[in-house]
Amino acid sequence: MNDKHVDAAFTAAVQAALTGQVKAILNEGDGGGHLQHRRLAERILALVAYGRHGRLLDHAARLAARLRELQGPGGLFTGGDNVDSPPDSAFSVNDLADALRLLRRDPPGAAEHGLADLLDDILTAVAPALARGGVHTPNHRWEISAALARLHRLAPDRALAERVGQWLAEGVDIDDDGLYSERSANYAAYVSNPSLLAIAEVFDRPDLVDAVERNLDATLDLLLPDGSVETVLSRRQDQRQPLPLAPYLLSLRRIALLRGRGDLAWAAGLALSQGVVSPARAATELILDPGIARELPEPVPPRRSRQRVFGAAGLLVDHRPATTTVVFGGSDYPRHRRIRSGLANSPTFLRLFAGAAVLGDVRLSRVFFGLGPFRADRLLVERDQGGTTATLTESVSASYYQPMTHQNRDARGHYGLVDDGRFSSAMDFGLRRRDEVTLTTAVHVAITDTGAELTVDLAGPAVDWSLELAFRPGGRMTGAMALDEHAWQLDPGEPAVYRVGDDSITVTVPAMSMAASHSVPGYEPGEEYRFLGGTDAVSGERLYVAGRVPGRLRLRLAAAHHSG
Structure with a gap:
């Protein structure tokens, strides 16, 4: 060559x-x-x-x-x-x-x-x-x-x-x-x-x-x-x-060369800038197929303004000049009712990138029978002249069980050990009438040119909830009440600003039509983690908004990114 x-x-x-x-x-x-x-x-x-x-x-x-x-x-x-x-x-x-x-x-x-x-x-x-x-x-x-x-x-x-x-x-x-x-x-x-x-x-x-x-x-x-x-x-x-793009390097190069793809050539350049993560494999490919070292097509960066809905995965990714917004409503948890390797379990439903200021995880906790945080079982995306709105919904229930009917009683008190979905007991739950308590949550995310506007509707019994906004470390939080060194609580009506250099994300709650929380806000991983002494909590600088069901929360995220 x-x-x-x-x-x-x-x-x-x-x-x-x-x-x-x-x-x-x-x-x-x-x-x-x-x-x-x-x-x-x-x-x-x-x-x-x-x-x-x-x-x-x-x-x-x-x-x-x-x-x-x-x-x-x-x-x-x-x-x-x-x-x-x-x-x-x-x-x-x-x-x-x-x-x-x-x-x-x-x-x-x-x-x-x-x-x-x-x-x-x-x-x-x-x-x-x-x-x-x-x-x-x-x-x-x-x-x-x-x-x-x-x-x-x-x-x-x-x-x-x-x-x-x-x-x-x-x-x-x-x-x-x-x-x-x-x-x-x-x-x-x-x-x-x-x-x-x-x-x-x-x-x-x-x-x-x-x-x-x-x-x-x-x-x-x-x-x-x-x-x-x-x-x-x-x-x-x-x-x-x-996961960085670097591990995709060889696949990006090969397809860019085979198919003449300038956009993949651009991505291969970005992957290379992050380092060669598998040197032995890359060197072997070079020796066995020297053609992979040919000059790539002219790099063509992707359009900055673009949007993609991954329907089966329940994911929306919206790229704009100053921000990127990710909305996730494709958890496997509502269907499988368990945390497992091989299932999408993450309760993070929103991310917002504004240069160095990154809102990495938005999660909603509820104190409701240990059933854990909000995990949407569907994502509905609606577009009109006003923009894009993603709707996430979830309904969770717990049961109280009635006495056995006469024909199912056992005088010895021996009943089958049965999984209720939350826990197991020797109660033969399937043979009993149940009284269900249900909590329904709907989250609407309206994407804007500077961020997003959230509307959270919760209906059900009077229980506490906490909305957690976890920012990547490296910045400074102002305008909120400190709970500890890395956690703050937002006062409705007063904006909180997370700033990293010249970039910032401002969080505002214009109004909240619900009662105040009875407890200190925090993340609740649910009984599946608590029973094992574990958690799936995220780290970072955490900002909380808290309240009590039922009611509605409106929250505005406004990003300022200076690309320089």
């Missing part, structure tokens, strides 16, 4: 990152004896990618010998909390297969190094287990399939190809909005996108490239002003923290 057409900034960044990774590997003590198999495989790939000769290969061979010791009788690697795990082993196989592929290339002699034979033995032993193994989660199918594809490329095997075909026959779990079923930026960036691209390359499946492109389209609209990808909608662990 002509050096004139090489993206020098990309190649230099990858080389620098790989050099740093290799130095760190060589400085580690105990020869990798403390590492689990995935970390060992990653290091082997880094060493092979950096230099396929001399002491680096010797060091990689020592790590591979340790890895071989972690291989069980069935070929799968041991270690971690997932026992005898085909998908966990697949992560290591993807790295090891590419390391062996590198060794079989240049320079002459590398393939004859003992490391090549050792990796071949390891991969030969694990292949049958991956070809028949099962999975836990949707993205595991693509990680295993990518590993099988790489093994098939090294040594074509009909059984491996057929197994990939079985997984692909289930269909790629991506919706019309470009979101995978787990709705996770983390797993899209690290697993699904790179795995589908690898499978597409080996088996010539352009439809898989199409799926990745759709996900990257969605990612552009989920991209926040701070360079992270919105995760509040996720059904995995990343729903609790932001």
Whole structure:
């Protein structure tokens, strides 16, 4: 390839990152004896990618010998909390297969190094287990399939190809909005996108490239002003923290080049500016496919004013010149009535970005039978000439149970241990009449050019509620009464201002038609967390508005962002 057409900034960044990774590997003590198999495989790939000769290969061979010791009788690697795990082993196989592929290339002699034979033995032993193994989660199918594809490329095997075909026959779990079923930026960036691209390359499946492109389209609209990808909608662990764009780097570059996408080229530049998070993988891609280093199309930043509704996920993202507003009403909790890995549980329903001033989490707590904070079970978006309004609703109930009827009584007092939805008791709840107490909440978010206006309607018994507005640290709160070092309470009618440098967000409650709260405001995570001594509370500088059901709250958020 002509050096004139090489993206020098990309190649230099990858080389620098790989050099740093290799130095760190060589400085580690105990020869990798403390590492689990995935970390060992990653290091082997880094060493092979950096230099396929001399002491680096010797060091990689020592790590591979340790890895071989972690291989069980069935070929799968041991270690971690997932026992005898085909998908966990697949992560290591993807790295090891590419390391062996590198060794079989240049320079002459590398393939004859003992490391090549050792990796071949390891991969030969694990292949049958991956070809028949099962999975836990949707993205595991693509990680295993990518590993099988790489093994098939090294040594074509009909059984491996057929197994990939079985997984692909289930269909790629991506919706019309470009979101995978787990709705996770983390797993899209690290697993699904790179795995589908690898499978597409080996088996010539352009439809898989199409799926990745759709996900990257969605990612552009989920991209926040701070360079992270919105995760509040996720059904995995990343729903609790932001994810930078950096892990998407290779997928963004590849699709930008394949499809001539200037907007993805722009995003790839942003991802690169955040650092190369997987140096070994990036360097390997460069060696095996030098075309990924070609100059990208002319970068085209996305329009600053744009709006996207992710209907199935219940998410609205509104980008404007001075602000970005996120409204979330797609929690899985109202349908499943439990906190679980694999469900979208976050009670955050609003975020507002105004430069350095960021309102990271808006949540509504209620003191209502320990049922926890408001989690909307639907999002309705209405647009008219006046703008966009998102409506979130939820209705929660608790029951009081009546005595057993004559035919269901047991003189011994022995009744079935039954889950009420909030707790369990030996009361055979299904056989009793119940009196229900219901709390209904509706939140209307009208998006404005400077922020948002909220209307919160609560109907039901007289209970306290607290609206929590958690700002990212680094600023100064004025105009509110301090509750502690990081918490304040807003006085209705008096504006509170959170300022970071020249940027600010002002919170005003023009009127509140309800009684004052009887308790000190705060966040209530609910009995599911309290019983375990846990919480899903957020940190930051927290501003509270408190009241008592029933009634209506109106609140205005006005942002001032000076782009300079």
